[in-house]
Amino acid sequence: MVADTFYKIFFPLVPELPEVEIVRRGIAPVIVGQTIDDVIVRERRLRLPVTPQLRQKTRGQQIREVRRRGKYLLIDLEGSVLIIHLGMSGTLYFSPKPPTRKHEHIGWKIGDVFLIYNDPRRFGCVVWSSSAPETHPLLCLLGPEPLSPTFDGIVLRQALKNKRTSIKTALLNGHIVVGVGNIYASESLHKASIHPQTPAHRIGNVRSSRLADSIKIILHQAIDAGGSTIRNFTNVEQASGYFQVQWQVYGRGGQPCTCGGTVRQFKQNGRSTYYCPRCQR
């Protein structure tokens, strides 16, 4: 039973893999095994239009499992699946009331609570699919999971060796690896001491191995920081510790790096990149 107060998980960051994983861990224990009693759709104009099937095909369905693929959340039903992406401003949280507030686009009535999809910028999507999510157009071309044991320096080097674009741009494209967005790309490259403008094919075996390890460590740290404070999504106060995560370079232009250098900011493909010119080569 969720308390009758309005609780909302708010991420100050754009949801990347760790944030989606934390959402997954937060909602799974509450909804797995439960039945979707009803679906309220208030706004269909998301990145992909919300279809009538989202309500028609899922009412009365039991929730079997909650999985994650990259930045996509997968809610398995009985022979079908909900594919949810939080875009840049999406949040999922529980409320005792149906969705009525601004940007509360979708609400699932599950037992005595509502799971609310809130997304001010509407860059996210909520899709119902009757086929296996792995074959869905949204997911079928995605690269490897960075936290999978099969993702390592060898795999990364192989994927980078024919790419002439910069390593930072390569990390963001979803084909080399999934789940790494603008923030964790900068952080991972800093940890691996790699300059963000390095051509991808110039990253050899040694640095590929270091980068793969760095990505895993950075993502795990973020998940642990959130996961250790957000036990479930019924108490927003417990989330405060998550906000205290300190990035090494992201958002710190002009400030000192731990190496004694000064963090710099510049644009790559319209996206802000942060790095330290002293320790990243």
Add this chain to the structure above:
DNA sequence: AAATAATCCTGCGGGC
């Protein structure tokens, strides 16, 4: 064919 630019959208903060 691959790399880059434009696009969607709202909230927020700076400047005046």
Add this chain to the structure above:
DNA sequence: TGCCCGCAGGATTATT
């Protein structure tokens, strides 16, 4: 105080 502008970025589409 309020308005305008720029900025923020995930993923798709269009263009070079």
